[in-house]
Amino acid sequence: MAVTMLISGEEAPAPTDRRRRNDDGARIGTVESYQSLRKIGEGAFGAVSKARHLRTGEIVAIKSNRSGAGVDGAALLLQEAALLAACRGNPAVVRLLEVVRGSGMDDLHPVLEYVGPSLHDVIAARRRRGIPFTESEARRAMAQLLSGAGTMHAHGIVHRDLKPGNVLVGEHDRRLKICDLGLARSAAAPPPDAQQVDGTIGYIAPEVLLCEKDCGAAVDMWALGCIMAELVMGQSLFPEDGLCQQLINIIDLLGIPDDVSLIPVGIDAAAPSKLRDKGAKERLSAAGFDVLRGLLQYDPKDRLTAAAALGMPWLTPMDG
Structure with missing residues (x-):
């Protein structure tokens, strides 16, 4: 990471997405569609990992429910996904790409655009x-x-x-x-x-x-x-x-x-x-x-x- 970088005022175009979308623009997929690369962050109820979509090669960030957080953690992730969806179109808020399900009913994974370091x-x-x-x-x-x-x-x-x-x-x-x-x-x-x-x-x-x-x-x-x-x-x-x-x-x-x-x-x-x-x-x-x-x-x-x-x-x- 270059530490001398300037913070740009220019807006970059969104990456092209060739995956199938449903009527409200959300992607459709499962967590198995992604290869986890490395953990890049962790919070009170979950972790964030850098991942690659296996078919398109697109790099994304995936949030996962912390072990033991259970239904409460899943509900918070789903609530966050809903608020991110409401922010769609705001260039200063990270984009929600989709929410995928893992092995259980409370195993939800919001998929976000990968941006960079904090x-x-x-x-x-x-x-x-x-x-x-x-x-x-x-x-x-x-x-x-x-x-x-x-x-x-x-x-x-x-x-x-x-x-x-x-x-x-x-x-x-x-x-x-x-x-x-x-x-x-x-x-x-x-x-x-x-x-x-x-x-x-x-x-x-x-x-x-x-x-x-x-x-x-x-x-x-x-x-x-x-x-x-x-x-x-x-x-x-x-x-x-x-x-x-x-x-x-x-x-x-x-x-x-x-x-x-x-x-x-x-x-x-x-x-x-x-x-x-x-x-x-x-x-x-x-x-x-x-x-x-x-x-x-x-x-x-x-x-x-x-x-x-x-x-x-x-x-x-x-x-x-």
Whole structure:
């Protein structure tokens, strides 16, 4: 993997698919139609493997139910496949090709387009080589991610676990694609009985940490702010501490909002935001910092939407 790669703003054409399709465009096949090549990722309920279609030779990614996850794991994979199908046509979301069945009724395997390494791996590789992302590269990346998340939100889908590990970088076209919708939720689905703290520590929005109800698209915007900061600084904005410490870290960085100023967290209530001084001053212009600050607003009502962020001077107009 070339660690000096630029993140492209060009959209690559979809590969030609000569396999038979049903009426809704989904492919028809079985897991035996694929040869597994190697494991490329693993999550709470399943693993992802790189595979080759035996007849066409096409390289894909196949998700498999983790052993012991049973019906619950299969249901989550099927739910993720449904949400991916609803994102069809969004160039910034990995494409679902088909769902195939294995040896049992609960042995389901979503088949996805193979994209490339995760953004997490690319950031880590460039950090090891001492090659930081330029502001132009960060801007191109954020334009793609904001556009992709905005389209998801317009269709009533909230990802709820955006992070560099759930963003893929195309091997050939360098396009970014959002993946792993395992925690995603449709706005049409009934709210859960109890608010859960879902997501990955370091990217969880403050309102989720506070177990507020009806957390919506703003949680994705917070996570995109964390990703933007990581691109600019080359390291995570927040350390992967526990949930309570995560909230303290957020307050320490951004200052204490009025509605939490009485919480005894050991931080001066008059403490100003330290965001501008945390590595962003040297690598991010004032226009770029306006976007970062807008995404990392403590109150979700004050946070930028994807459309608002894309309309800011830092992202319009985009140069070639």
